[in-house]
Amino acid sequence: MSRCRCTSRTWPRSIDLVHERKDTAIVLYCNGPYCGKSKRLAAELLAAGYTKVRRYQLGIPVWRALGGVTQIEPEGLRNILANDRTAVVVDVREPPERQASAFPSAQPIPRSAVLEGKDVGEIKRAKDDGRLPMEDHNTRLVVIGGAVPARYVAEALTREAFHNVSYFAGSLEEARAALKP
Template identity: 35%
Template sequence: MKSITRFVGSSVLSLLALFLLLATAMPAIAADAEFKTVSSEVLRDMLEEKRAFTLVDARTNDEYQVAHLVSAISIPDKEFEKNIALLPKDKGALIVLYCNGVKCGKSKKVAQKAKEAGYTNLVIYADGFPVWEEKGFPIVAGPEYAKKIDTRKLSPVQLKQILAEKKDAYVLVDVRDEFEFAEGHIDGAINIPAESFAAKSGVLPKEKGIIVYCNSGGRSYSAYRKLMKLAYPSIFQAILAEWKDAGFPVVKSKL
């Protein structure tokens, strides 16, 4: 009987110790929890219905000046303290923050700083500016928005050499439609159509070079611009027509 009593007593003490350990750990877990998120369509509806909330662009001020969501204010991560007065006085007011998509951490950094400043109703628009723009939702465009960019183009010979010698360091992306990809694409390419490129770009690793191509350059130029806005550091463009003209092969696949 005494042994049973000792067993029960030790079990209760063990459970109590476990409870205290979990109780101590809970604040750390809560502090690291993800912020709530909002979809593109819901955020669009919120803006159209003129709901009361503050929209924060957490990208750099230069990016904000090029283009931003309607009614957004600019509070870059590194300038939070300087611009905190732009946030509402009511610490419980709804604040939605965005940056350059799912792989951009700037909106979460600003949200964390706002949380530390006492704000309690913080939501992240995770898709960010590139997807919003891709969906054709309203933006405020500055004079630099339509400025043409110079892409880093690869010749067919350069691309062939990369695929032969450094394939693991790059991702080759065919940005044409699915049926065009099936009819003939460069071996090793993946297919992400240009019209949904930003929305599906999460599969592309930022630590690798990204090579985008299409038939003649228009759609791959668009994808290249989106990659720039998504802050990919190493981007290249190739042209399928030039690849074929050089006599290099394409492969077919099933839809």
């Protein structure tokens, strides 16, 4: 499943570039339960022949409030790194990988040290030592370091009551490319 940020005016080009097959799963969401964009766009996509179109009707704020994480695309990562000075990047790679190729200003929380449960392991240590923003749990956290480990740590962070967590499924090289304007 992929994510594409598009509007009803730009979807033909945006979605067709991302999804060559019309049987690719597409999940649409809006800013809340009263937003009608995703409903209209879903109808347009179905009419255009897409067969696996779903809507998350309650919107992204409710998704996050219920502990859901989002996957961020390169364009979104670029925008956050350029414009959100409060965002915290979390690098889940193991120490040897990080030492060989550091990501600027990323906070290290290696996947292998993240344990199941609340207030345990490396996440507890990161909360205690200042690597994670304890004053504001709505601070945007972006987790990098590979799709599977990044998602795992992102989900663990939401269980610690951080409400605005995204993970980047791309490679470190793709994340580095997002640093460039």
